[in-house]
Amino acid sequence: MKPIIQLDLKELTFPGVKEPALKNIKLNINEGEFIAITGGAASGKSLLLHAITSAAPKFYPCQLSGTVKLADKDVSEIPLFQMADYLGYMMQEPQNQMVCRRVADELAFGIANLNLSPEEIRSRVNEIMDFLGIRAFSDRFTDALSGGQAQKVVLGSILAMQTPILLLDQPTAELDPKTSSELYRHLGQLNREKKVTILVVMDKSGEVLKDAHRVLVMEAGTVKDFLPVVDYQKKYGFGKNNRHAEPIKVDENTDVITLDGASHTYKGSITGCHPLDFNLKKGDFTAVIGQNGSGKSTMLKLIEGLVKPAAGNVELFGTRVTKKNVGALRRRIGFLFQNPDDQIFCSSVKEEIGYVLKNKNPTKDLTEEESNQKIQETLVLIGLDGLEEMHPQRLSRGQRQLLALGSVVISDPELIIADEPTSGLNGPQSQLVMEKLARLSSQGITILLVTHDLAEARDFANRIVVMHNHELVMEFEAAKMDNYIEDLVRLELIEGGDLKCLN
Amino acid sequence: MFKLKDLDPRLKLTWCLFLVFTALISRSIVLNGILLGLILVSELLSEKTLKSFKLLSILLLIIGTQVLIINLIFGREGDLLYSWGILEIYSGFITTSILAFLRIGIISLSAFQFGIHTDTMDMAQMLIHWGIPYRYAMLVPMTARFFPVMIGEYQSICDSQSARGVPCDTVVEKLRNLPASILPLMYRAMRISNDAALSVELRGYGRYASRIFQKKINLHPIEGVMIICLIMSFGGVVIKTIL
Numbered sequence: 001m002k003p004i005i006q007l008d009l010k011e012l013t014f015p016g017v018k019e020p021a022l023k024n025i026k027l028n029i030n031e032g033e034f035i036a037i038t039g040g041a042a043s044g045k046s047l048l049l050h051a052i053t054s055a056a057p058k059f060y061p062c063q064l065s066g067t068v069k070l071a072d073k074d075v076s077e078i079p080l081f082q083m084a085d086y087l088g089y090m091m092q093e094p095q096n097q098m099v100c101r102r103v104a105d106e107l108a109f110g111i112a113n114l115n116l117s118p119e120e121i122r123s124r125v126n127e128i129m130d131f132l133g134i135r136a137f138s139d140r141f142t143d144a145l146s147g148g149q150a151q152k153v154v155l156g157s158i159l160a161m162q163t164p165i166l167l168l169d170q171p172t173a174e175l176d177p178k179t180s181s182e183l184y185r186h187l188g189q190l191n192r193e194k195k196v197t198i199l200v201v202m203d204k205s206g207e208v209l210k211d212a213h214r215v216l217v218m219e220a221g222t223v224k225d226f227l228p229v230v231d232y233q234k235k236y237g238f239g240k241n242n243r244h245a246e247p248i249k250v251d252e253n254t255d256v257i258t259l260d261g262a263s264h265t266y267k268g269s270i271t272g273c274h275p276l277d278f279n280l281k282k283g284d285f286t287a288v289i290g291q292n293g294s295g296k297s298t299m300l301k302l303i304e305g306l307v308k309p310a311a312g313n314v315e316l317f318g319t320r321v322t323k324k325n326v327g328a329l330r331r332r333i334g335f336l337f338q339n340p341d342d343q344i345f346c347s348s349v350k351e352e353i354g355y356v357l358k359n360k361n362p363t364k365d366l367t368e369e370e371s372n373q374k375i376q377e378t379l380v381l382i383g384l385d386g387l388e389e390m391h392p393q394r395l396s397r398g399q400r401q402l403l404a405l406g407s408v409v410i411s412d413p414e415l416i417i418a419d420e421p422t423s424g425l426n427g428p429q430s431q432l433v434m435e436k437l438a439r440l441s442s443q444g445i446t447i448l449l450v451t452h453d454l455a456e457a458r459d460f461a462n463r464i465v466v467m468h469n470h471e472l473v474m475e476f477e478a479a480k481m482d483n484y485i486e487d488l489v490r491l492e493l494i495e496g497g498d499l500k501c502l503n
Numbered sequence: 504m505f506k507l508k509d510l511d512p513r514l515k516l517t518w519c520l521f522l523v524f525t526a527l528i529s530r531s532i533v534l535n536g537i538l539l540g541l542i543l544v545s546e547l548l549s550e551k552t553l554k555s556f557k558l559l560s561i562l563l564l565i566i567g568t569q570v571l572i573i574n575l576i577f578g579r580e581g582d583l584l585y586s587w588g589i590l591e592i593y594s595g596f597i598t599t600s601i602l603a604f605l606r607i608g609i610i611s612l613s614a615f616q617f618g619i620h621t622d623t624m625d626m627a628q629m630l631i632h633w634g635i636p637y638r639y640a641m642l643v644p645m646t647a648r649f650f651p652v653m654i655g656e657y658q659s660i661c662d663s664q665s666a667r668g669v670p671c672d673t674v675v676e677k678l679r680n681l682p683a684s685i686l687p688l689m690y691r692a693m694r695i696s697n698d699a700a701l702s703v704e705l706r707g708y709g710r711y712a713s714r715i716f717q718k719k720i721n722l723h724p725i726e727g728v729m730i731i732c733l734i735m736s737f738g739g740v741v742i743k744t745i746l
Contacts, residue, residue, distance in 0.1 A: 053705060055701055055705070059700075059701050059704070079710075080701075080704045080705060081704055081705075081707050081708060081709050081710040082707075082710060083705050084705060084706055084707040084710070087705075088705075088706075089702075089705050091698055091701070091702065093694075093698065095652065095695075096694065096695045096698035096699060096702070097698055097699060097702035098648065098699075099644070099645045099648055099699050099702070099703055100624070100644055100645075100648060101623055101644060101647055101648045102622075102624075104717065105624055105644070105717065108717050109703070109706055110706030110707055112714050112715045112716065112717065113706060113707035113708050113709075113710060113711070113714050114707050114710070114711075115711050115713065115714065115715055116715065117715070118715055118717065118719075121715060121717055122717065125717075141651075142648060143648065143651040143652050143655065157706065158706070161706065161707075301662070304662075304666045306662050306665065306666065327668075327670060330665075330666060330667075330668055331668055333666075334667075335663070335666040335667055337663050337666075339659070339663075341687060341690060341691055341694070342656075342659050342660045342662075342663035342664075342687060342691075343660070343663045343664060343667055343687065344687060344690075345682060345683055345686035345687045345690070356667065356668065393690055407667070408667070411668075
């Protein structure tokens with residue numbers, strides 16, 4: 001087969017940094033191949049895609065020695081705006097890449113830049129809308145789209161350009177299992193039917209392996225392995241979760257969270273969640289699962305006191321949440337958000353972790369020495385020791401999530417609420433974050449985890465609750481998940497009975 | 504059926520400018536009242552409701568009340584009606600307040616009407632028709648998309664900070680903890696604009712001197728006539744005011 005991407009990268013170095021971010025990468029990718037890319041935090045996966053698009057060094061200034069060729073043409077000779085002849089690139093956060101207010105305009109954005117005839121533009125947009133099943137929201141505002149819809153629109157805008165190569169950086173990071181399966185099904189279809197060459201930075205589910213031909217394993221900025229999928233699976237396994245911490249001990253007599261018929265409706269009569277009855281005991285590790293838009297985030301907001309219940313009550317640690325006491329109650333809770341960038345703002349890792357100590361009462365009496373020691377212990381716990389002085393924005397997404405976890409655990413919370421803490425992380429990174437949570441859980445800390453990853457929920461939690469259409473519809477012991485597979489398929493949490501995600 | 508959204512952006516802009524400048528030039532309460540009425544009627548004819556003006560109308564009432572109070576205290580037009588110490592109330596304060604209120608109402612409602620009923624892509628095309636290169640004209644729709652995204656980002660940052668113990672609920676708390684919300688917002692803004700810039704470039708933005716729009720703007724002859732009529736009417740108002 002003819003190679004369509006030829007990489008011979010000797011070194012890629014950013015200004016002011018001694019260590020090259022990419023080094024000694026020599027490989028060929030053939031026309032029509034489907035490649036999955038994996039690797040640990042800051043291993044250079046996204047940067048490799050940037051180098052292929054020539055965004056590094058043209059857009060992100062850096063020193064690059066070596067060559068990258070697309071269809072035998074050196075990318076350094078191709079202007080960025082001409083790369084659309086060769087490839088389409090979908091980056092990590094789809095909402096960042098949309099520039100038009102309406103979905104139809106966004107889908108047509110790229111092809112309109114190529115000066116195709118209006119008829120051709122219309123025909124391609126219609127074709128893509130049908131292919132991705134997004135015709136229903138073609139006239140919607142792009143800022144009102146859910147994560148899954150946004151992913152599809154950005155993908156559609158790229159697919160409409162009919163490029164021979166597609167580069168996708170964790171395209172399913174924010175998607176529920178069903179939408180994620182759908183997306184991979186579309187990609188597989190494109191690869192088989194239209195012979196599009198696809199490179200995907202894979203997420204922790206590894207679902208892309210169903211369609212991929214080879215797996216590129218990156219480590220410390222270079223290629224560690226480049227294997228056929230079967231060999232990769234033999235060598236690295238399926239990345240099955242294993243809980244190594246002590247068992248969970250639940251104190252059945254102490255309530256930590258109680259939702260008593262609590263509901264919420266957003267402005268414009270948009271349902272957040274219907275009345276919820278939910279109870280979380282001390283020491284519990286409960287996972288909340290559900291599709292995008294099922295009401296999980298609203299439930300968390302109710303618990304956090306970020307939205308008021310339209311009806312019913314919310315109690316934390318046996319106390320009804322009111323405007324007056326919400327601040328004091330929050331100090332006993334650690335929140336780990338899906339997007340670490342929403343909370344990171346200090347100029348060094350050390351400062352960011354230490355910032356929380358200033359805002360939490362129990363640790364106010366710590367001396368500077370004690371504070372520093374606590375910060376150091378936390379850095380070791382999350383595996384970021386040695387990076388104390390680094391600016392948080394220079395860390396990879398996975399490292400930023402670990403930093404956010406560090407800033408949560410440093411204040412010794414009694415309850416940790418984690419909203420999809422492993423989204424956007426790969427298998428080993430997710431395992432690391434989940435292991436930390438499991439260890440905290442075995443120390444008696446109550447954990448409420450929201451996740452799309454059913455295997456993660458089964459392996460780390462002791463109880464699973466399912467949200468569907470803004471309601472809590474099921475609750476069962478995590479270890480007995482296999483008995484509820486049919487229900488999970490019915491609730492579209494596993495697509496078409498595909499149980500591979502659980503194996 | 505008449506729909507403001509379907510009109511050519513050049514006609515809508517002329518209508519908006521006509522209203523704004525006429526309101527500024529004319530001192531006639533009747534004419535200003537008619538203009539305000541025209542805005543409301545055109546909105547009603549097009550949308551069958553004035554719902555979109557609700558929030559702005561509340562703001563206008565608040566501003567109107569302030570204008571009334573200021574004129575009541577400081578207005579010196581007309582006859583002296585009442586005097587108590589340094590406080591003097593003149594008969595002209597009501598007409599001055601009404602005129603000011605009408606002008607503010609016309610300016611804000613007409614600009615708002617133009618904004619909500621003009622597609623940003625149409626605005627970009629209008630600028631391209633005036634000779635502005637499309638790379639710059641397209642900044643209008645891009646900016647229009649950026650604002651709601653950044654508002655959403657700011658809200659989620661505030662929620663996140665508030666949940667981790669940095670209060671961001673009241674205005675005072677927001678000001679006191681500004682770095683905790685503004686710095687992440689700036690990082691997010693830079694990341695978003697960076698990603699968006701790379702994304703458009705890789706989708707061929709700026710490759711050719713022109714680009715195609717799915718829905719082209721087209722000035723119908725009747726719309727052209729209406730533009731001329733509006734310009735002539737404005738000329739009439741100017742002449743009448745001078746004379």
